Amino acid sequence: MNPQDLIRKKRDGARFNSEEISAFVRGVCDETWADYQISALIMAMFINGLNQTEQNSLTKAMLNSGKILDFSRIKLPKADKHSTGGVGDKTSLLIAPLAAACGLAVPMISGRGLGHTGGTLDKLESIPKFNVNLTEKDFHRVLKKCGLALSGQTTDIVPADKKIYALRDATATVDSIPLIVASIMSKKLAEGLDALVLDVKTGTGAFMESELDARELAKALCKTGRDFGLKTEAVISDMNQPLGKYVGNAHEIYECVKILRGEIEPEMQPTLDLSIELTARMLVLANITDDLDEARFQVEDALDSGSALEKFKQNIKLQNGNYKVCDNPNLLLDKDLIEVKIKSPEAGFISEIDTKAIGEAVCGIGGGRVKVSDKIDFAVGYACGKKLGNAVKQSEILGILYCRNEAQAAKVLAKLQMAYKITDEPNDRKFELIKDVVSVSS
Amino acid sequence: MNPQDLIRKKRDGARFNSEEISAFVRGVCDETWADYQISALIMAMFINGLNQTEQNSLTKAMLNSGKILDFSRIKLPKADKHSTGGVGDKTSLLIAPLAAACGLAVPMISGRGLGHTGGTLDKLESIPKFNVNLTEKDFHRVLKKCGLALSGQTTDIVPADKKIYALRDATATVDSIPLIVASIMSKKLAEGLDALVLDVKTGTGAFMESELDARELAKALCKTGRDFGLKTEAVISDMNQPLGKYVGNAHEIYECVKILRGEIEPEMQPTLDLSIELTARMLVLANITDDLDEARFQVEDALDSGSALEKFKQNIKLQNGNYKVCDNPNLLLDKDLIEVKIKSPEAGFISEIDTKAIGEAVCGIGGGRVKVSDKIDFAVGYACGKKLGNAVKQSEILGILYCRNEAQAAKVLAKLQMAYKITDEPNDRKFELIKDVVSVSS
Numbered sequence: 001m002n003p004q005d006l007i008r009k010k011r012d013g014a015r016f017n018s019e020e021i022s023a024f025v026r027g028v029c030d031e032t033w034a035d036y037q038i039s040a041l042i043m044a045m046f047i048n049g050l051n052q053t054e055q056n057s058l059t060k061a062m063l064n065s066g067k068i069l070d071f072s073r074i075k076l077p078k079a080d081k082h083s084t085g086g087v088g089d090k091t092s093l094l095i096a097p098l099a100a101a102c103g104l105a106v107p108m109i110s111g112r113g114l115g116h117t118g119g120t121l122d123k124l125e126s127i128p129k130f131n132v133n134l135t136e137k138d139f140h141r142v143l144k145k146c147g148l149a150l151s152g153q154t155t156d157i158v159p160a161d162k163k164i165y166a167l168r169d170a171t172a173t174v175d176s177i178p179l180i181v182a183s184i185m186s187k188k189l190a191e192g193l194d195a196l197v198l199d200v201k202t203g204t205g206a207f208m209e210s211e212l213d214a215r216e217l218a219k220a221l222c223k224t225g226r227d228f229g230l231k232t233e234a235v236i237s238d239m240n241q242p243l244g245k246y247v248g249n250a251h252e253i254y255e256c257v258k259i260l261r262g263e264i265e266p267e268m269q270p271t272l273d274l275s276i277e278l279t280a281r282m283l284v285l286a287n288i289t290d291d292l293d294e295a296r297f298q299v300e301d302a303l304d305s306g307s308a309l310e311k312f313k314q315n316i317k318l319q320n321g322n323y324k325v326c327d328n329p330n331l332l333l334d335k336d337l338i339e340v341k342i343k344s345p346e347a348g349f350i351s352e353i354d355t356k357a358i359g360e361a362v363c364g365i366g367g368g369r370v371k372v373s374d375k376i377d378f379a380v381g382y383a384c385g386k387k388l389g390n391a392v393k394q395s396e397i398l399g400i401l402y403c404r405n406e407a408q409a410a411k412v413l414a415k416l417q418m419a420y421k422i423t424d425e426p427n428d429r430k431f432e433l434i435k436d437v438v439s440v441s442s
Numbered sequence: 443m444n445p446q447d448l449i450r451k452k453r454d455g456a457r458f459n460s461e462e463i464s465a466f467v468r469g470v471c472d473e474t475w476a477d478y479q480i481s482a483l484i485m486a487m488f489i490n491g492l493n494q495t496e497q498n499s500l501t502k503a504m505l506n507s508g509k510i511l512d513f514s515r516i517k518l519p520k521a522d523k524h525s526t527g528g529v530g531d532k533t534s535l536l537i538a539p540l541a542a543a544c545g546l547a548v549p550m551i552s553g554r555g556l557g558h559t560g561g562t563l564d565k566l567e568s569i570p571k572f573n574v575n576l577t578e579k580d581f582h583r584v585l586k587k588c589g590l591a592l593s594g595q596t597t598d599i600v601p602a603d604k605k606i607y608a609l610r611d612a613t614a615t616v617d618s619i620p621l622i623v624a625s626i627m628s629k630k631l632a633e634g635l636d637a638l639v640l641d642v643k644t645g646t647g648a649f650m651e652s653e654l655d656a657r658e659l660a661k662a663l664c665k666t667g668r669d670f671g672l673k674t675e676a677v678i679s680d681m682n683q684p685l686g687k688y689v690g691n692a693h694e695i696y697e698c699v700k701i702l703r704g705e706i707e708p709e710m711q712p713t714l715d716l717s718i719e720l721t722a723r724m725l726v727l728a729n730i731t732d733d734l735d736e737a738r739f740q741v742e743d744a745l746d747s748g749s750a751l752e753k754f755k756q757n758i759k760l761q762n763g764n765y766k767v768c769d770n771p772n773l774l775l776d777k778d779l780i781e782v783k784i785k786s787p788e789a790g791f792i793s794e795i796d797t798k799a800i801g802e803a804v805c806g807i808g809g810g811r812v813k814v815s816d817k818i819d820f821a822v823g824y825a826c827g828k829k830l831g832n833a834v835k836q837s838e839i840l841g842i843l844y845c846r847n848e849a850q851a852a853k854v855l856a857k858l859q860m861a862y863k864i865t866d867e868p869n870d871r872k873f874e875l876i877k878d879v880v881s882v883s884s
Contacts, residue, residue, distance in 0.1 A: 008614035011488060036481035040613035043485040046453060171482035172450035 001035040003027060011046040016173040017056040025061035025160045038164065039171045050178035056227050057218065058178065062186035065160035069107065069136070069192045070225065070264040074144055076105040077286035082188055084180070084217070085117035085198040085258045086206055086241030087359035088250035088384070091199065092120045092150075094259060094275035097312035099282050100147030101302035102295075104434075107143050107191050108150050109157065113368045114169065116205065116359030118249065121152050124377035126250035126332065130321030134410050146314040158186045166372065175207055177220050181226035185224045193286035195231040197278050198222070203240035203436065205355025211236065212433060218438040226440050228243075232284045234438040237274055238431065244271030248367045248381020248402065250332045255328040268383060270433050276300060277434060340409040342416045344392040351429075352421035353388060357395050360397075361412035361419070365403045380404065382416070388431045392422065445469065445479040450485040451469075454867030460499040467503035467602045480606065482612045484621070492620035498655065498669050499663065500620065504628035507602035510635045511549065511578070512882040516586055518727035520548040523628055525641040526659070527559035527647055530799035530826070532694040533641065534592075536701060536717035539754035540787045541724050542589030543744035546739075549585050549633050550592050551599065554820075555810045558647065560691065564595050564810075568692035568774065568820035572763030602630045608814070616651055619662050633847030637673040637727035639720050640664070644877065645682035647797025652680065653877060656667045660880040668882050673727045676880040679716055680873065683830050686713030686823050690809045690823020690844065694775045699771040702751040709826060712875050718742060718874060776821035782830045782843040784858045786834040793861035793871075795830060800841075803854040803861070807845045822846065824858070830873045834864065873877040 001023045010016065010251060021400075024041060027033035056217055080097050096106045110120035110132075121132045134142065134151040143149035153162070161183050168174045188196050198221050201215035202208070225232025245267035246255045258264065259272050280295035289295050302308045316323040325331045335379060338442035354382055366377035384398045386392055398420055403409050443465045445846045452458065458466075466483060469475035493502060513520055523537050535693035538548045552562035552574075563574045576584065576593040585591035595604070595729050603625050610616045640663050660676035666672025687709035702715050731737050750767060755819070758765040761818035764780065767773045804810060821832035822860045825842045828834055839860055845851050 004612070004614040007485075011485065011614055014591055036475075036609055037479035039482040040485045040615065043449075043453065043482045044489065047489045167478055170476065170477055172446040172453055173482065183551065211700065313536040432508070 001397055003033050003041070007041045007044060010041060010048055011334045013048045015051060016057065017052050018060070018331045021054060022059040022061045023056070024305055025065050028160045028163050034197065035167060039167045039437040041051060042164065042168060042173045043171065044339070046173045046181065047175040049305055050292070052223060055178040055181055056224055057186045058182040059189070059224055059228070060183055062158050062160045063189050066158045066190065067136075067283070068190050069157070070127070071105065071107060071143065071192050074105050076103060076147065077194045078107060079104045079193060079195040079197070079282040079286040080106055080188060080191055080193050081159065081197045081199060081282060082184060084201050084207060086201040086239040086243060087118070087355045088117060088244055088247040088252065089118065089201065089239070090095055090123060090244065090256055090271060091275045091278060093123060094271065095279045095282070096150060097149040097208055097260065097308040098275060098279045098299050098302050099316065100311045101223065101307040102283055103145055103286065103288055104282060104286055104296050106148040107139065107193070108148065109187060109191055110150065110152050111153065114230050114372065115370070116356045116363055116368070118252065118368060119127065120150070120439055121186070122376055122378070123249045123252050126253055127316060127325055128322040130275065130316060131319050134319065142315065142318045143381055148311060148315050149403050150319065153187065157190045157366065161186060172305055177217050180217060181220045181224050185228070189228055189230060189318055195282055196225060198232065198234040199274070199278055199286060201239035202236055203355060205242065205359055206239040206352065209263070215438065217434065219440065221438045232439070233281055235278060235281065236436040236438065238433050238435060239355055240431070241355055242384050244268050246381055246383055247362050249359060249376065249378040251381035251402065252398065253325070254332045254394060257312075257326055260303065260312055260326070261329070262304070263415055266386070267349060298360050307388050329390055331410060337379055337402045337408070338405060340397045340403060340406075340413065342401060342421070343395045343424060344386075344398050345417065346422055347394045348422040348424050349393060350392060350420055351386055351423040351424045351427040352388050354419040356413050357419040361401070361416050362413045364415070365401070366406045377404070388418075391426070400405070445483070445508065449479065449483045449486060454482060455490045456495060458496050458499065460502070461476055462527065463496065463499040464503045467500070467507050467553050470602045470605050471507050475607060481609045483616045484606065484610060485613065486619065486699055486788050487542050488615045488618040489733070494665060495756055500624040501627045501631070501666055501670070504600050504602045504624055505631050505741060508632065509598045510632050511599070513547065513549060513582070513585065513634050518545060518589065519636045519730065520549060520735040521546045521632060521637040521639070521724040521728040522548055522550055522630060522633055522635050523639045523641060524626060526643050526649060528643040528681040528685060529558060529560070529797045530686055530689040531643070531681070532565060532686065532692065532698055532713060533717045533720060534630065535565060535695060535698040536713065536750075537721045538590040538592060539702065539757065540717060540721045540741050540744050542727055542753045543749040544721070544740050546589065546724060546728055547585055547728055548590040549581065549635070551595050551629060551633055552592065552742065554596065556814065558798045558805060559809070560689070560694065562592070562809060564818055564820070565691045565694050566592055568695055569767055570757060570764040572758060573761050576761065577591055582787055584757065584760045587760055588753055590753060590757050592757065592761065593657040595629065599632045599739070601868065603628060617809045621657050622659060623662045627663060627670070630673060631670055631866050635672060636747060637724060638667060639723045640674065641716070641720055642676050643681035644678055645680055646795065647684065647801055650699055657878065661882065664882045665760050670674075675723055676728055676879070677720060677723065678878040678880065680875050680877060683797055683874070684800055684826050684848070685716065686710050688823055688825055689800060689804050691820040692776070693823035693825070693844065695767070696771050696774045699754075699768055699774070701770070702745065702754055703771070704746070709829070714717050716875055755853040762825055775792040780847060780851070782845060782848075782855065784840045784843060784855070785837045786828075786840050786862070787859065787865060788864055789834060789836045790864040791868045792830055792832050792862055793835060793865040793869040796861040799861040800824060803843070803858050806854045806857070807843070807850045819846070830846045830870065833868070864881055
């Protein structure tokens with residue numbers, strides 16, 4: 001099976017069997033396929049599609065391209081959450097300690113930010129000295145000791161994905177459901193989980209803007225979870241505005257620590273609400289309890305009692321980070337930043353927020369990456385003042401940009417201001433945080 | 443316009459404007475597009491198509507990526523023939539001298555063989571010391587002196603095609619009509635021609651096996667010719683069996699010289715018939731005469747009078763080749779070969795010939811290239827004995843393989859024998875050499 005024959009087959013819209021998909025993934029890993037051949041096939045897959053069987057074969061072949069973690073010696077149920085990515089989406093950093101405090105083991109392998117969306121690893125690295133590059137042995141040790149371990153993907157876990165994802169990013173083939181499913185699920189299946197909750201974002205800051213696409217992706221993810229015997233549920237959540245108060249790496253950790261400390265500002269409430277919901281669903285899926293309300297109660301209790309904060313502190317310590325940030329979250333904030341206020345040009349009601357533009361603005365002042373090789377300034381960020389549906393007066397503050405200097409601010413000021421659509425009349429649209437929950441029967 | 447945006451556009455089936463297509467071709471030439479981005483876009487073009495306007499824009503951008511030859515100082519009408527490739531298809535080597543003898547200037551830029559089809563340059567190189575790498579200045583000089591010049595594509599003519607074609611070959615995106623049209627027509631338009639006759643092959647040895655596809659390609663080529671103001675006509679000719687007697691580089695030159703010398707064996711007749719037809723159409727298109735029968739007569743006269751042979755001899759001399767092959771064609775044949783007879787396993791009628799298999803067999807004993815970097819053994823080849831419709835007795839000779847040794851023969855013997863389908867009853871199918879002539883009104 002040479003590359004040309006396989007490419008031709010998908011080019012002409014035929015279906016692959018599992019052996020053909022394995023041959024492709026093997027070729028990616030052993031480098032007998034050239035990059036231009038991989039990207040040609042990926043484009044053919046993007047346009048002509050993969051059915052459920054092919055999608056599962058691709059997931060399996062990618063999963064088997066590397067190591068599958070084995071936490072069977074840890075007796076707690078293993079569960080994780082994965083989000084499709086958004087702006088200000090920092091729930092992982094709350095969910096992991098909350099879930100651990102409720103009796104789950106959370107072996108969370110995360111990624112880095114690219115484009116307008118942030119990545120958990122970058123956020124964690126804004127905690128001084130926090131080590132996100134754990135060896136498998138250390139990952140196991142940290143997980144066992146505190147119930148959560150937060151690390152980047154080692155080169156031996158799903159190596160095929162790393163290569164394929166980089167090519168997809170460079171060839172406009174990211175937003176294909178079967179390719180997204182194989183990429184996410186192969187990595188999550190490699191974590192050796194009992195349960196997985198997916199947070200599929202929809203809206204102006206999500207990869208899948210339309211709710212219809214998000215629903216389709218959620219279903220496809222759940223189906224693949226089911227077919228691999230992993231209990232999977234997907235929550236479709238709103239990304240028509242940044243989640244919670246802050247956007248920016250250190251600021252997002254700050255928000256999470258504030259919440260874990262019970263110092264919850266009103267703008268932070270959605271971050272907490274979504275985190276509670278996702279964690280509660282992990283508890284039910286992993287059979288900690290069979291009642292969702294009871295699960296929510298347990299999660300809230302883990303927050304109120306301070307046990308989740310304690311878990312996070314323990315974890316930071318085990319991963320060599322400065323755990324004092326849990327006692328004094330201000331340590332996370334850089335005093336050398338200037339604050340630039342974004343003001344409303346007119347009075348009215350906020351009817352739309354271009355969330356992607358806000359993510360890009362933070363990225364544009366160094367808070368994210370345009371290219372994989374870009375360095376990040378963890379300190380810069382944005383605080384959302386007004387949210388969808390809020391009334392604003394002329395010149396009232398919409399948000400605050402935390403940046404290095406005026407010149408930097410000037411680059412993104414107009415973009416931020418234009419991200420807000422102000423209308424004369426209040427919009428009667430409902431701004432629901434959680435739009436739906438998707439699961440498939442086994 | 444970054445690569446991802448352009449790729450995304452064609453991926454989603456949208457139409458490109460000419461500026462977008464130029465940006466792509468510029469990116470190919472200045473290497474700001476990576477190979478994997480080029481191949482992703484090419485695959486999207488293959489699957490989602492290019493309309494006539496896009497096809498013309500691509501042709502134009504590719505043409506303008508390099509030098510356009512200018513033969514305005516040569517006062518003769520300039521014409522060329524181009525074939526889409528076949529097995530034993532050696533008409534270029536007859537047409538160029540025949541057309542030159544009839545008063546045309548033929549600036550023929552040819553390619554090399556790949557896979558089952560041969561290439562004019564390889565055939566020419568089987569003439570000892572023949573130089574196919576002419577500088578532009580030498581090309582001009584040779585053309586002016588003898589009316590025909592035969593050379594390879596220099597790096598400054600349509601450089602975009604070289605890069606794109608290599609990627610298409612490696613990514614199963616060769617057989618797309620708009621991509622074929624842009625590749626062929628950009629190179630032919632760079633020759634500064636007044637008239638172009640295309641020989642579009644159809645059948646078991648052609649890239650476009652089906653006659654419907656061949657007809658569609660012929661029409662697309664003619665339309666692009668018309669849109670660029672180049673008089674273009676396409677002949678759809680049969681490639682359900684090798685053309686003429688021989689397959690293999692030196693053997694094909696031998697067949698041409700024999701024909702030019704008037705020593706025409708019956709199996710060689712189709713080679714001559716097709717060459718006369720294509721040359722006569724070049725004469726009419728280039729306004730040497732407006733009557734096709736008169737043109738045919740002139741071509742036959744150029745053959746009978748020996749003036750075409752004289753042109754070829756002159757050309758070989760000017761391109762530093764051993765022109766004595768025109769006086770003694772046996773100089774072309776290597777005496778160190780062995781002859782292996784392919785015999786019919788049964789009595790009956792030849793109803794089908796897998797022409798591609800015959801091309802691949804000759805390629806398999808060194809007569810062609812599987813990879814671009816392969817070296818060719820010019821001497822090896824195959825002589826067709828029986829043709830479509832012929833009656834054969836059991837063990838009668840179907841053809842003769844000329845190869846280096848028995849081991850080499852053993853590799854391809856079964857393939858050659860199986861290439862012939864023998865039936866009990868004669869087939870009442872007509873085996874027409876010329877199936878149709880396509881032109882589009884201007």
